[in-house]
Amino acid sequence: MNPVTRKSTRHVNQNEGLIFEKSSPGKAAWRLPQSDVPEVDAGKLLGSAERKTLGSMPEVSEIEIIRHFTRLSTWNYAIDLGMYPLGSCTMKYNPRVNEVVARLEGLANGHPYLPESIAQGALRIMKSLSDCLIEITGMDAITLQPAAGAHGELTGLLMVRAFHESKGSPRKKILIPDSAHGTNPATAATAGYAVENLKSNTAGMVDVAALTSQMNEDVAALMLTNPNTLGVFEQDIHKIADLMHAKGGLLYMDGANMNALVGKVRPGDFGVDVMHLNLHKTFSTPHGGGGPGSGPVAVKRTLEPYLPTPVLKENPDSTLAFDYDRPQSVGRVRAFYGNFGMFVRALAYIMANGPDGLRQTTEDAVLNANYIRKGLDGTYDLPYKTPTMHEVVFSDKLQAKKGVRTMDIAKRLIDYGFHPYTTAFPLIVPGALMIEPTESESIEELDLFVEAMRSIAREVDEDPQTVLQAPHTTRVSRLDETAAARKPNLRWKPAAS
Numbered sequence: 001m002n003p004v005t006r007k008s009t010r011h012v013n014q015n016e017g018l019i020f021e022k023s024s025p026g027k028a029a030w031r032l033p034q035s036d037v038p039e040v041d042a043g044k045l046l047g048s049a050e051r052k053t054l055g056s057m058p059e060v061s062e063i064e065i066i067r068h069f070t071r072l073s074t075w076n077y078a079i080d081l082g083m084y085p086l087g088s089c090t091m092k093y094n095p096r097v098n099e100v101v102a103r104l105e106g107l108a109n110g111h112p113y114l115p116e117s118i119a120q121g122a123l124r125i126m127k128s129l130s131d132c133l134i135e136i137t138g139m140d141a142i143t144l145q146p147a148a149g150a151h152g153e154l155t156g157l158l159m160v161r162a163f164h165e166s167k168g169s170p171r172k173k174i175l176i177p178d179s180a181h182g183t184n185p186a187t188a189a190t191a192g193y194a195v196e197n198l199k200s201n202t203a204g205m206v207d208v209a210a211l212t213s214q215m216n217e218d219v220a221a222l223m224l225t226n227p228n229t230l231g232v233f234e235q236d237i238h239k240i241a242d243l244m245h246a247k248g249g250l251l252y253m254d255g256a257n258m259n260a261l262v263g264k265v266r267p268g269d270f271g272v273d274v275m276h277l278n279l280h281k282t283f284s285t286p287h288g289g290g291g292p293g294s295g296p297v298a299v300k301r302t303l304e305p306y307l308p309t310p311v312l313k314e315n316p317d318s319t320l321a322f323d324y325d326r327p328q329s330v331g332r333v334r335a336f337y338g339n340f341g342m343f344v345r346a347l348a349y350i351m352a353n354g355p356d357g358l359r360q361t362t363e364d365a366v367l368n369a370n371y372i373r374k375g376l377d378g379t380y381d382l383p384y385k386t387p388t389m390h391e392v393v394f395s396d397k398l399q400a401k402k403g404v405r406t407m408d409i410a411k412r413l414i415d416y417g418f419h420p421y422t423t424a425f426p427l428i429v430p431g432a433l434m435i436e437p438t439e440s441e442s443i444e445e446l447d448l449f450v451e452a453m454r455s456i457a458r459e460v461d462e463d464p465q466t467v468l469q470a471p472h473t474t475r476v477s478r479l480d481e482t483a484a485a486r487k488p489n490l491r492w493k494p495a496a497s
């Protein structure tokens, strides 16, 4: 486990340009047969669309292309290589059966402009998924349109706004706990609301007394993540829902942490009015670069009239159709009907597991997180002692005494063969180490992770420089993350000729 390859890696890094640029004139990875049809004048055929000068393209052989992309694929980290303990992201394994089903020709090649009459199979998949998600959440109706969790939040708050408008005023504020994910306040602001911060108590839960004094008729909704980003279940959830409803407000639940609840409790039963799910978290569809996301929004009956159009409906003869005649709808939030390939994968996952399998998944996810909590408590500071569910949040308090912060520990973890955990979030824990193993990991992998984290803590005591300069085994070491976000350089461009 000791990373000893740093010299050779450095050497390669210095020659990155040489390794990347492989083109030399005359090489090709293809050969076409002699044309057996008469040549035509491209100018005549294409008119002004003809491209007079070709851009410069790399000239490489077939094996060079294959090696290039295969090599690039090994420079990255993936769930298929090892554990991805990125707290709050639920980076679970994406089962291959999902992929097999999503690639079935009729599903992969179905076009969104197919008439409903010959797309009944696809619509049935969407209806079945909707029914499953409604059952899992205990809500009454759902839209599958939003393309991510944050997009679902916005869709949900637009419905909240429409609901209050129908009662005469959209109201002014959204209450958001200080433990919330950054997308929550961003969503509230985008939906035209002022954000009011709600502080947590010493147990890491919503302070009910603070909520009581802050809740009034200006508040449109409370946006709550449950379990919250500390992994703590909001035990006063019934009281919280009652407080909101008593003053005519709504309870929005950020469902990103549903991996801790599926098959155990249902948000619809504890007073939630509207919530999103992240299919790319809880329901094992790929994240980000691995595929488009999906953030369905489920609502109670009171909000159903405001669902985005079109809404899937079942005709009396059991055929399915899209209903566009929804005068109170917030309108469309996505082209077509959402990311269909993700619906197929999520439904495959749900059906492969079944109700008992999903419940087992939840129990395993919670067990794994608590195994890590137990293994690292004492080695790392645990700021909140409240029982945690699917994730656990430590702080770098002990290591900070030696000048080592959470980001340094996360970078060093890369040298041990793990993706970093989530750093610096939630904001109520300074120097947070937010760890979520998910149910996918075996006890052997969890033991390796715990041992890696303990080993790093020993290094902090004995040789902090090793940790402060990590990672040592990657192609590049510490990047300027701000510049990477502000001035992304995402593709190869030919050298100016």
Ligand SMILES: *Cc1c(COP(=O)(O)O)cnc(C)c1O
Pocket: 088, 089, 148, 149, 150, 151, 181, 183, 184, 225, 229, 254, 256, 257, 278, 293, 295
């Ligand atoms: C991931 C996450 C979101 C945002 O979801 P995206 O799909 O990334 O847009 C919102 N809230 C919480 C708590 C999350 O973990």
